[in-house]
Amino acid sequence: MATRMASRVWKRGCQRLKSSPKCRSFCSSTPGADITSVPLSKPLPNMPLPQYASVGGSSADTQVTVLNNGLSVASQNKFGQFCTVGVVLDSGSRYEVAYPSGVSHFLEKLAFCSTTEYENRDHILQELEKHGGICDCQGSRDTLIYAASAETTGLPAVMNILSEVVLRPNITDNELEDSRVAISFELENLNMQPDPEPLLMELIHAAAFRDNTVGLPRFCPTENIAVHTRSSLYTYLKNFHSPRRMVVAGVGMDHQHLVQLTQEYFVNRKSPIWAEHVGIIDTNKADDKSVAQYTGGNLQVEKDLSDVSLGPTPFPELAHVVIGLESCSHQDSDFVAFCVLNMMMGGGGSFSAGGPGKGMYTRLYLNVLNRYHWMYNATAFNHAYQDTGLFCIHASSHPSQLTELVEVIVREVVNTAGKVFPDELDRAKRQVQSMLLMNLESRPVVFEDIGRQVLANGHRKPAKYFYEEINKITEEDIRRVATRMLRSRPAVAAYGSLSQMPSYGNIETALASKDGRMPRKFSLFRSS
DSSP: OHHHHHHHHHHHHHHHHHHOHHHHHHHOSSTTOOGGGSOTTSOOTTSOOOOOOOOSSGGGSOEEEEOTTSOEEEEEOOSSSEEEEEEEESOSGGGOTTSOTTHHHHHHHHTTSOBSSOSSHHHHHHHHHTTTOEEEEEEOSSOEEEEEEEEGGGHHHHHHHHHHHHHOBOOOHHHHHHHHHHHHHHHHHHHHOSOOHHHHHHHHHHHHSTTSGGGSOSSOOGGGTTTOOHHHHHHHHHHHSSGGGEEEEEESSOHHHHHHHHIIIIIISOOOGGGGOGGGOOTTOOOOOOOOOOOOEEEEEEOOOTTOOOSSSOOOOOEEEEEEEEOOOTTSTTHHHHHHHHHHHOEEESOOSSSGGGTTTSHIIIIIITTOTTEEEEEEEEEEOSSOEEEEEEEEEOGGGHHHHHHHHHHHHHHTTSOOOHHHHHHHHHHHHHHHHHHTTSHHHHHHHHHHHHHHHSSOOOHHHHHHHHHHOOHHHHHHHHHHHHTSOOEEEEEEOOTTOOOHHHHHHHHHSSSOOOOOOOOSSOOO
16 A cells, blocks of 8 residues: 555656656756757757866966076966965985984974964964965975965965965074974884884984985984074075975966966065074085985894883784885886886785775785785885985884794895786786876875976976886886896894894895895704
8 A cells, every 4th residue: 555655656746847847948948848858969958058177288287487596386277276385395304414413303393383474373374274274394304395275365375374484484492492392202102103114214214324315314313302403493494495496386276376476475575584694504504415325234223012002902012124225216217117116016014904906916915914924014115215215125023033024025025036927017007007196186296296396307297107107117127127126235124122133144145145045054963
């Protein structure tokens, strides 16, 4: 009974819908026409014609303009109500050889504080809030990035803020003290985290580039927290926040409008603040032009990690090892091949919430994590810089398995120069291409890509260029770059309980062998 009643109600509703004059006038200019008879190949009657975004052409390309003072302005227009704009500087911890390490770390913490125009951080955030904006500053070994995202209509206000925080920060005593507290807390937190990935990256860079460029500390050492003053910071700003070392990059605005705003706020406005504090500038320090020198080496930190888990969830006691070799810079012709090799090695943790899309068919999963249940993690990384690169594998297990862990990882590194199967190479190439294109769907990623490429090359290569370069990689290319990598002296970093850690000499010998096996000690007499 209920089914019949529902059927009648449905039929009556359909009849009313068909007889509705509103429906007829919307669907067709012909009275009584059915909605299914409207052809999709023609514009809808009584509707405005659609306007489509153009694909290709100058509006979708990255445009670059260099101002008279050497400052580069680069942008790509993109449909939408919001834009991302910022300043990318050729700065970072690699240039701190003449300074107490930690300058870049301090500048990152001091970003978006008081300036000559804004009295404090709250004033800046309130101004950004008027335009739905957010801001951030991120430092790395080779760049310092100030960025903001806001409504496109608020671009002039955002550019004013960026020019102030980059060129005219006050750096008051209270802000300096707050930064010391923040850095102390961050260092303490790094040493307490169950996952020591940031510390391991510090150690492997320090081992690979001993006391030079990208091997200098990314985080401010504890002993230097109290050392930094306005004098050291302003001296660094004067040398590295110069127009020729920065790019104003943007996504989602007209290029000429961005050029005009950059000229107004970064060039025509008052001088940088360090010009007003000549008395505290150390004139003996200039910008560093050192080229990275790969050294290789061994750096180990013995630490008891048995009680690293602070919460109710138990965390296993682990020992961590990173083995690295010199790769190449992002300007090198082998850069794309190293990226494909990195994806081919892949890896991750022993548990991955996902299937093949999470890299489950990479070598470090198939040959390592799937075969050795006691291994907690095995992940490949490729760090590329302007003049060098570092390819490394981070692995971890219980300290009692450390010898076996190193043997397994060394063998996988040596095997990179061996047989490459067509299926695994094709899968790795598709993954790199997919990652490239999906990442560039995000405005902040496009902004950073524009800034970094223009800073390094003076122009930006489109995604299509890299897509095609990835397609060109062959099995021989992978073997060639792997052989090139294996010629370098290894860099080894270890962290945790390291009583079972093999010697650096044995690791070096195994990497130089054909099968990657560690040297064995033979004795005529067995110990009782």
